[in-house]
Amino acid sequence: MAHYQEHPAETPIIKFKDQDFYSLRNHCLSKGQLFEDETFPATASSIGLPLLREIDHRSLTWKRPSDKDLSSGRPYFILEGVSRFDIQQGKAGDCWVLAALGSLTQNPRYLERIMPRDQSFSQNYAGIFHFQFWQCGQWMDVVVDDRLPALSQGDGDSPKYLFVHPRRHNQEFWPCLLEKAYAKLHGSYSQLHFGHLLDALVDLTGGVVTHVDWDSYPSNLVTVVKMAAGTGSLMACSTPWGLTEKDQEQENGLVARHAYTVTGAEQIQYRGGWEDIIRLWNPWGKREWRGRWSDGSQEWQETHDQRKSQLYENKEDGEFWMSCQDFQKNFSDLYICNQTPISLDHGNTLHERWAQLTMYTNQEGPWKDPQYFSVPEDVEGNNAVISVTMKPQSLKTEEKQIPLTFQVFKVKLPALGVALWGCLCTLVWEEQPVRVGDLAVDFQSQQFPERLPPTFPSHSSYTARNPILKSKYNLTECFHLRPGSYVLVPQMGREAAQFLVRIFLKLPDIDRNLNNNFRLRELEIQGNLLENGSQQSVFRKYAQQRPDIDATQLQSLLNQELLKGPPGVTFSLDECRGIVALMDLKVNGRLDQEEFVRLWRRLVNCQHVFQKIRKRSGFLLSLDLWKAIEDTDFLAGISVSGELLELMALRYGDSAGRISFPSLVCFLMRLEAMAKTFRNLSKDGKGLYLTEVEWMNLVMYS
Secondary structure, three states: OOOOOOOHHHOOEEEHHHOOHHHHHHHHHHHOOOOOOOOOOOOHHHHOHHHHOOOOHHHEEEEOOOOOOOOOOOOEOOOOOOOHHHOOOOOOOOHHHHHHHHHHOOOHHHHHHHOOOOOOOOOOOOOEEEEEEEEOOEEEEEEEEOOEEEEOOOOOOOOEEOOOOOOOOOOEOHHHHHHHHHHHHHOOHHHHOOOOHHHHHHHHHOOEEEEEEHHHOOOOHHHHHHHHHHOOOEEEEEOOOOOOOOOOEOOOOOEOOOEEEEEEEEEEEEOOEEEEEEEEEOOOOOOOOOOOOOOOOHHHHHOOOOOHHHHOOOOOOOEEEEEHHHHHHHOOEEEEEEOOOOOOOOOOOOOOOEEEEEEEEEEOOOOEOOEEEEEOOOOOOOOEEEEEEEOHHHOOOOOOOOOEEEEEEEEOOOOEEEOOOOOOEEEOOOOOOEEEOOEEEEOOOOEOOOEOOOOOOOOOEEEEEOOOOOOOOEEEEEEOOOOEEEEEEEEEOEOOEEEEEEEEEEOOOHHHHOOOOOEEOOOOOOOOHHHOHHHHHHHHHHHOOOOEEOHHHHHHHHHHHOEEOOOOOOOOHHHHHHHHHHHOOOOOOOEEHHHHHHHHHHHHHHHHHHHHHHOOOOOEEHHHHHHHHHHOHHHOOOOOOHHHHHHHHHHHOOOOOEEOHHHHHHHHHHHHHHHHHHHHHOOOOOOOOOOHHHHHHHHHHO
């Protein structure tokens, strides 16, 4: 069944081959030695047989960047920032990796995720480096030494780099070492010799890829590319196969079956009108497009666009412009990678929001381990994106393509609802088993069948299959799914496999359905509230000459002083009764000024949290509850399980999975009170004993 996938920032990092970078580096530093990686040795086995056949392996040597006969100067890990122009492809056919990496250099947030900056050739240098790659829902930390494969030239000439190498007169080695780490992750450099852009984009980001091919290029391609760039998406593209099976340069300057990075798109003034142009970068370096809008072309001479000096540089650096028409004629595939799907069916999609359901599943044969989920509300266009990633270790080394497929069936299960608005599926259990075709589900015992029979009905189904030569272990498909219950069945032929299933459900446009005038009033009370006259005057205003206030008075105070919005988005009397019970230290059903000060401090904190997370609407989503807990000061040291978050989403969210500010306040304050109560009553921190009277008093009043 489905379960929570931790937020990327909280996902634990797995040490590949159990190698700890810091322990290994400290050991080498203490011994005064340079690290030598025995798990990826400086031998022909790390190159791999397919590539060894194409070189004279007798001249193969391994050199460190600090070796004088290899370097023309002092080596650097990063010099004056990271750029796609630092990358120069070598003899391995890994343009699919380098094109994705070139796009990654335009997004510092992604780059810092995979390339820790705590390493260099100067400070604490020990010949060891590490990089992190996403693998089926986990980040793998891969350690390598800095011995790089090279070919001896003979006659006293310096060895020549075999694979990715620094630019001439640029001793920047992060691309070479990253390529080596990625080769180690896959088993050898030969495993990078021809691959799939989609897989590299996912491995470098943990994102989901939107694929566009010849038949589905949008008419507003420039708008789509600029919009995707604005969201921080990675973009790359590929040319189709040429007349031969080799990646040969063609007459127009493009390389057949080759990967490029998409680095920009613009509309430019030309001959009294506008022309759509797109900018690309070739990992080979100097090989560039020779057609319209290429470097030195007539089009650049004729345009009078004021941005010409900003857009156009005539350099042999592998980067060039071309018209969108030429792009669509010459490039068979475009890939856009983001943390959430990118819609291409309409214009600006910057404000689209997606809920994500994550499931891990094992498949030992057809119909094994089905996964259940629900679509609660109909949304225009493709409202569901399903991404299935097979654990690469499930693949055999020699396999180049696998029959990865999945099917989605609409089933009539009762009350299959969403607890976290698509982030977690839960069931309302019935008294009797329900039979759907040959599928029996026992709701009373809360058991799903672990296997669907082969005779399971095939009507009302959606099927996704690997496009040939598009991916080795990732499959993503878009659907329009009507509200209801579904079962997803991933399949990989007859082989056993492990899968990560990510289901993205598009959320309705909340802002269209809400009064946009809703907002929280800015609280002016900050700092020491006891000394703040405004706070005291607010309390006295509603206390009506008494030393304390009850739930009805608190309701008026909160709604008039904190909130301004449409009817219904207010603190209810029942919510205020609950707040009083939580803050009522004297247990008299009222709050005195001291208790109100404690409450007010928490309200200020809750407001800051809500303002930070809610973005444009008057609500936050139940899938953001974990973030609210993390950002709340008075909950420091309090953690919750995924199971509890599920229940809280049901308890405090509405049918659309939205959490209002009053509901958030009640949730956060109750969480604090219950956690502190447990700590106060527990003698060992693991459990507690209460009499029936104590238990009833605790749970019924608070």
